[in-house]
């Protein structure tokens with residue numbers, strides 16, 4: 001599958017409005033990759049695929065996790081996080097993506113993880129700050145991203161964790177570990 005075919009195939013998996021989000025992440029990821037020194041081509045490809053199953057029925061996302069040995073504890077947390085792990089699985093199975101760095105960036109784009117690679121950080125942060133995003137604090141995160149990818153991502157995770165706490169929701173442990181690790185990296 002060439003680049004154009006990949007884009008058309010992924011585009012067909014989501015509503016038009018959400019494809020615009022993916023286009024934004026592709027653009028932001030390439031800029032961040034160039035700025036912070038990781039492969040823009042890998043960042044672009046990971047961005048294309050990052051939300052590939054986001055608009056699949058959540059039951060199908062859960063089945064992918066259950067039937068393929070993906071972390072079962074995901075199912076005890078908000079269903080919003082399932083598409084990242086399920087998406088990495090589908091990127092490999094249905095789109096032939098076999099680059100493990102790209103698969104990891106897709107897999108951890110929502111929750112983050114400990115020891116995030118630069119590519120993980122680029123895709124995760126691009127997802128927060130792509131031009132179409134409009135949430136309280138996004139402007140601040142964009143500004144910080146001009147100077148430090150770790151500090152920008154830490155600020156973004158802090159916002160997500162606060163949001164989850166306010167809603168009385170559980171926080172997936174990897175998000176806490178990712179946050180703690182970014183603080184250590186910034187010391």
Ligand code: DGI
Nearest residue numbers: 051078080081109110111127160170171172175
């Ligand atoms: O798929 P997108 O909407 O582009 O963005 P995303 O993949 O970053 O999904 C983020 C949503 O997941 C956000 O609304 C918060 C929610 N969420 C629920 N539980 C957790 C969580 N996000 C993180 N990082 N950690 C959680 O435990």
Ligand code: FE
Nearest residue numbers: 050051054110
């Ligand atoms: Fe996502």
Ligand code: FE
Nearest residue numbers: 025050051127
């Ligand atoms: Fe996204």
Ligand code: FE
Nearest residue numbers: 143144146147
């Ligand atoms: Fe500035």
